[in-house]
Amino acid sequence: VVEELKVSMRKQVSGADHLYSLLNAPWLQSLLKALLSSHDMVAQKDFNPVLPPLPDDLPNEEEAMRIVCLVKNNQPLGATIKKNEVTGEIFVARVIHGGLADRSGLLNMGDKLVEVNWQPVAGMDPEQIIEILTQSQGTIMFKLVPMSDKPVNTPVKLYMRAMVDYCPQHDPAIPCADAGVVFHKGNVLEVVDQTDALWWQARKLPSTSAFAGLIPSAELLKRWAEESVHSTCITSRCVTFFILNSEDMMAIDEKCVETGLRSLAVAAGFRRSLRLCRRKLASLLHQSRDNHYPSSSHSALTHPYEEVVLYQRRMQDKHRLVVLVGSSGVGVNELRRRLIERQPKIFQGPVPHTTRPPKSYEEPGREYHFIKKEQFENMADTQRFLEYAEYKGHLYGTSFDGIRDVLDKGMICIVDIEPHAIPSIRTQEFRPYIIFVKPPSCARMRKTRKNAQIITNYFVNRPFKEEDFQEIEEAAKKMEAQYGHFFDHVLVNDGLQDSCEQLLWVTRRAQDDPQWVPAAWLQPTGQS
């Protein structure tokens, strides 16, 4: 070492001269001498009593036992056990990530339990052992045979958005309902263990607990989904795969409106015309759409979890598309209109296309892009529309290019669409932030909509009726049940003023704060 230091000093390696003088210090030299001489004395000493030699016939297969003592506190042990029905032996089935057993590092999956609190457990039912554990106070003793090949747990940390609802308390298949995590569609789960093919371990975010819990694996959920489909069950006992039939879909979109008022047409713009014909042609759109994208319930069945990552938009990135969805009459158009009116330099809607002739006050490219029917049909055939439909013999559509035009100007594009169009806009390019405009209770709507007007089939702008509130509420429930996993934010449109403030705040946050987005959106183009 000293020689190497001398070389380093010659090369003027920084700090080498300091180390050299430290090693040569007289106090260090004497300390090293003393240590070496005491080591030699200990090494030469004989110790008593002399132990007998190990017997030659020691059985190789003798099981090494381990005694583990854990101090019981308010927390659950964080491990599950199972019985081998043939041999009656009891094994540790699972150790819950972050739990007491896991943190002790002394209990592992596959360990064989021999005694608990000095009571032999072979042949007992797991419930009896749990009873012993429940009754015991203070320290719990486990005598166990450790699993010979300790599982190498490669830690995973994946984030998944749940596309279904799950309730462990109603799940007869879960190994331990108390260890299960309740989640709803749209919740983000931090998956920490995928060792088991059927039961993963995860935390529901936001979470301050170190404790994970059990969730069904994607494979298991898919299996259940297939079973529910085959048995024509809409809701299995513990998992909700919400499948709307076409009748339900029609109920959402059943209102139809006719109006020719110029002021409304300008104020509501395209949304009005399109939304009206969208309702009328909902079933028709449904059929044609299904040729292009899988329906949301179908995708939730095949992808019960969606991997997500935290995305922070950079200054140079285009704004995220802001999408509003809601049941007819809830106030989607009113909110969108007010937002654009309030900050017209920041927010804008895409200019729609139509085959109808322009009116006297309309300018091409301002209210609409006026195009010929053949052109429109060509655009529709080449999937350049996010949505389109026919109304009073004319075609209307929102094009993807119309959205791009707004985003390319550095503005925030805000669209309102029917929820079945969500899957087609949920792309890496648009990175949409989806806001569900939800009605407040019927009682609140009665109060807040006292002086408001609803547009109906027969009257233009008549006051809201009781059945309107019920229809809005009913349609919202169905929409949330079927598309809730896509919603980034739920905005309850109670007081108009507050809702506008909230919408402004949410759209800002969508652009400026980190948000969970599908992991596929951040993969290099071509891989998503």
Ligand SMILES: Nc1ncnc2c1ncn2[C@@H]1O[C@H](COP(=O)(O)OP(=O)(O)OP(=O)(O)O)[C@@H](O)[C@H]1O
């Ligand atoms: N929070 C609110 N308080 C009071 N009135 C409201 C509120 N939100 C919307 N309204 C009124 O309710 C009526 C319907 O709103 P709006 O036209 O925006 O509904 P919509 O969701 O766009 O449905 P549609 O597609 O049927 O037009 C409008 O008169 C609007 O001013």
